[in-house]
Amino acid sequence: MGDLEDLAARIRGCTLCRLHEGRTHAVPGEGPPNARIFLLGEAPGRHEDDAGRPFVGAAGRILDAVLGKAGLTRKDVFITNVVKCRPPENRRPRADEIEACHPYLLAQVHAVRPRVLVALGDTAVTALLGPDADLASARRGHPRFERIPVVATYHPAAVLYNRTLSEALQADLAKAARIARVPRRRSGKPRPGKPTKTALSAGCAVIDAEGRVLLIRRADERLWGLPKGTVEPGETLEETAVREVREETGLQVRVLRPLLEVRYRFYSPRDDANVDKRVVYFLAERVGGRLKLEPGFDEARWFPRSEALRRLHFENDRNVVRRAFEALAGVTGRTPARGRGARR
Numbered sequence: 001m002g003d004l005e006d007l008a009a010r011i012r013g014c015t016l017c018r019l020h021e022g023r024t025h026a027v028p029g030e031g032p033p034n035a036r037i038f039l040l041g042e043a044p045g046r047h048e049d050d051a052g053r054p055f056v057g058a059a060g061r062i063l064d065a066v067l068g069k070a071g072l073t074r075k076d077v078f079i080t081n082v083v084k085c086r087p088p089e090n091r092r093p094r095a096d097e098i099e100a101c102h103p104y105l106l107a108q109v110h111a112v113r114p115r116v117l118v119a120l121g122d123t124a125v126t127a128l129l130g131p132d133a134d135l136a137s138a139r140r141g142h143p144r145f146e147r148i149p150v151v152a153t154y155h156p157a158a159v160l161y162n163r164t165l166s167e168a169l170q171a172d173l174a175k176a177a178r179i180a181r182v183p184r185r186r187s188g189k190p191r192p193g194k195p196t197k198t199a200l201s202a203g204c205a206v207i208d209a210e211g212r213v214l215l216i217r218r219a220d221e222r223l224w225g226l227p228k229g230t231v232e233p234g235e236t237l238e239e240t241a242v243r244e245v246r247e248e249t250g251l252q253v254r255v256l257r258p259l260l261e262v263r264y265r266f267y268s269p270r271d272d273a274n275v276d277k278r279v280v281y282f283l284a285e286r287v288g289g290r291l292k293l294e295p296g297f298d299e300a301r302w303f304p305r306s307e308a309l310r311r312l313h314f315e316n317d318r319n320v321v322r323r324a325f326e327a328l329a330g331v332t333g334r335t336p337a338r339g340r341g342a343r344r
């Protein structure tokens with residue numbers, strides 16, 4: 001730890017390039033000193049400059065969400081930037097600024113000795129792989145920096161402008177987790193004495209034209225469930241539910257009505273806290289799209305009511321499906337389909 005703390009102190013007092021003139025705080029970076037994964041961004045922005053910490057603004061929220069979906073948390077990664085001080089007006093760092101800061105980056109890599117480096121965006125790609133490297137080719141290849149594998153991927157800020165990149169970023173972070181062999185930590189029963197966090201998610205029981213419900217299976221635990229996910233800032237519950245179905249399954253859906261609110265508690269090793277979770281479910285119908293699963297899921301199928309109830313792992317999910325079929329009868333007068341689940 002000593003090494004990293006000494007480096008951080010030197011970075012905070014650094015005057016090697018013009019960027020120190022406009023900074024509020026230098027942002028050395030943070031994370032476990034023995035992290036297996038080392039994430040490299042471009043440069044601090046306004047929020048990072050205010051806080052002295054990396055990725056705490058909008059791009060940081062995207063990063064946290066995508067890390068979570070890749071089965072990682074900030075506790076699994078060391079995060080820093082190519083330059084440690086905010087460039088004016090968030091312009092790209094210049095070559096001489098990158099060069100002045102490079103010894104700090106090198107010393108951080110040597111101190112952490114990660115199993116994998118993740119270059120977030122072009123600036124990080126060229127800082128690690130040289131001026132001729134480009135993100136697209138680096139993403140396709142198997143580059144290394146000082147013999148450490150480099151996973152080149154999109155910058156989380158790019159996802160703010162193009163949501164479809166989120167899937168690629170998530171897949172790349174999951175790849176980094178596999179390379180680094182980050183142990184998968186499972187959630188479990190609430191643990192006495194741990195702090196409690198609250199979490200809010202929204203999801204859908206999606207029904208197709210034949211009156212079957214869509215279930216998806218998590219690849220790691222091989223458990224069937226309903227599409228759902230975390231409510232992002234500024235979203236309504238319905239917007240979250242529709243977005244999560246689209247991201248997890250590729251389908252476009254229309255919400256017909258609210259169904260049920262489910263509440264449960266569990267211990268989350270990622271947060272080292274008990275989580276008091278609320279999930280609000282909606283009844284929705286498919287209006288378009290083709291089934292295309294997000295990484296992390298290995299199967300999606302339409303099931304009639306009885307088969308869905310047999311497959312679902314959690315009683316909460318079974319209650320949602322029961323309620324969905326009751327509501328469906330009310331909305332459309334349809335009766336549940338009979339027969340076996342069918343793939344589309």
Ligand code: URA
Pocket residue numbers: 041042043044045048053054055056057059060081157
């Ligand atoms: N963008 C970056 O590249 N780094 C940060 O720390 C925040 C936003």
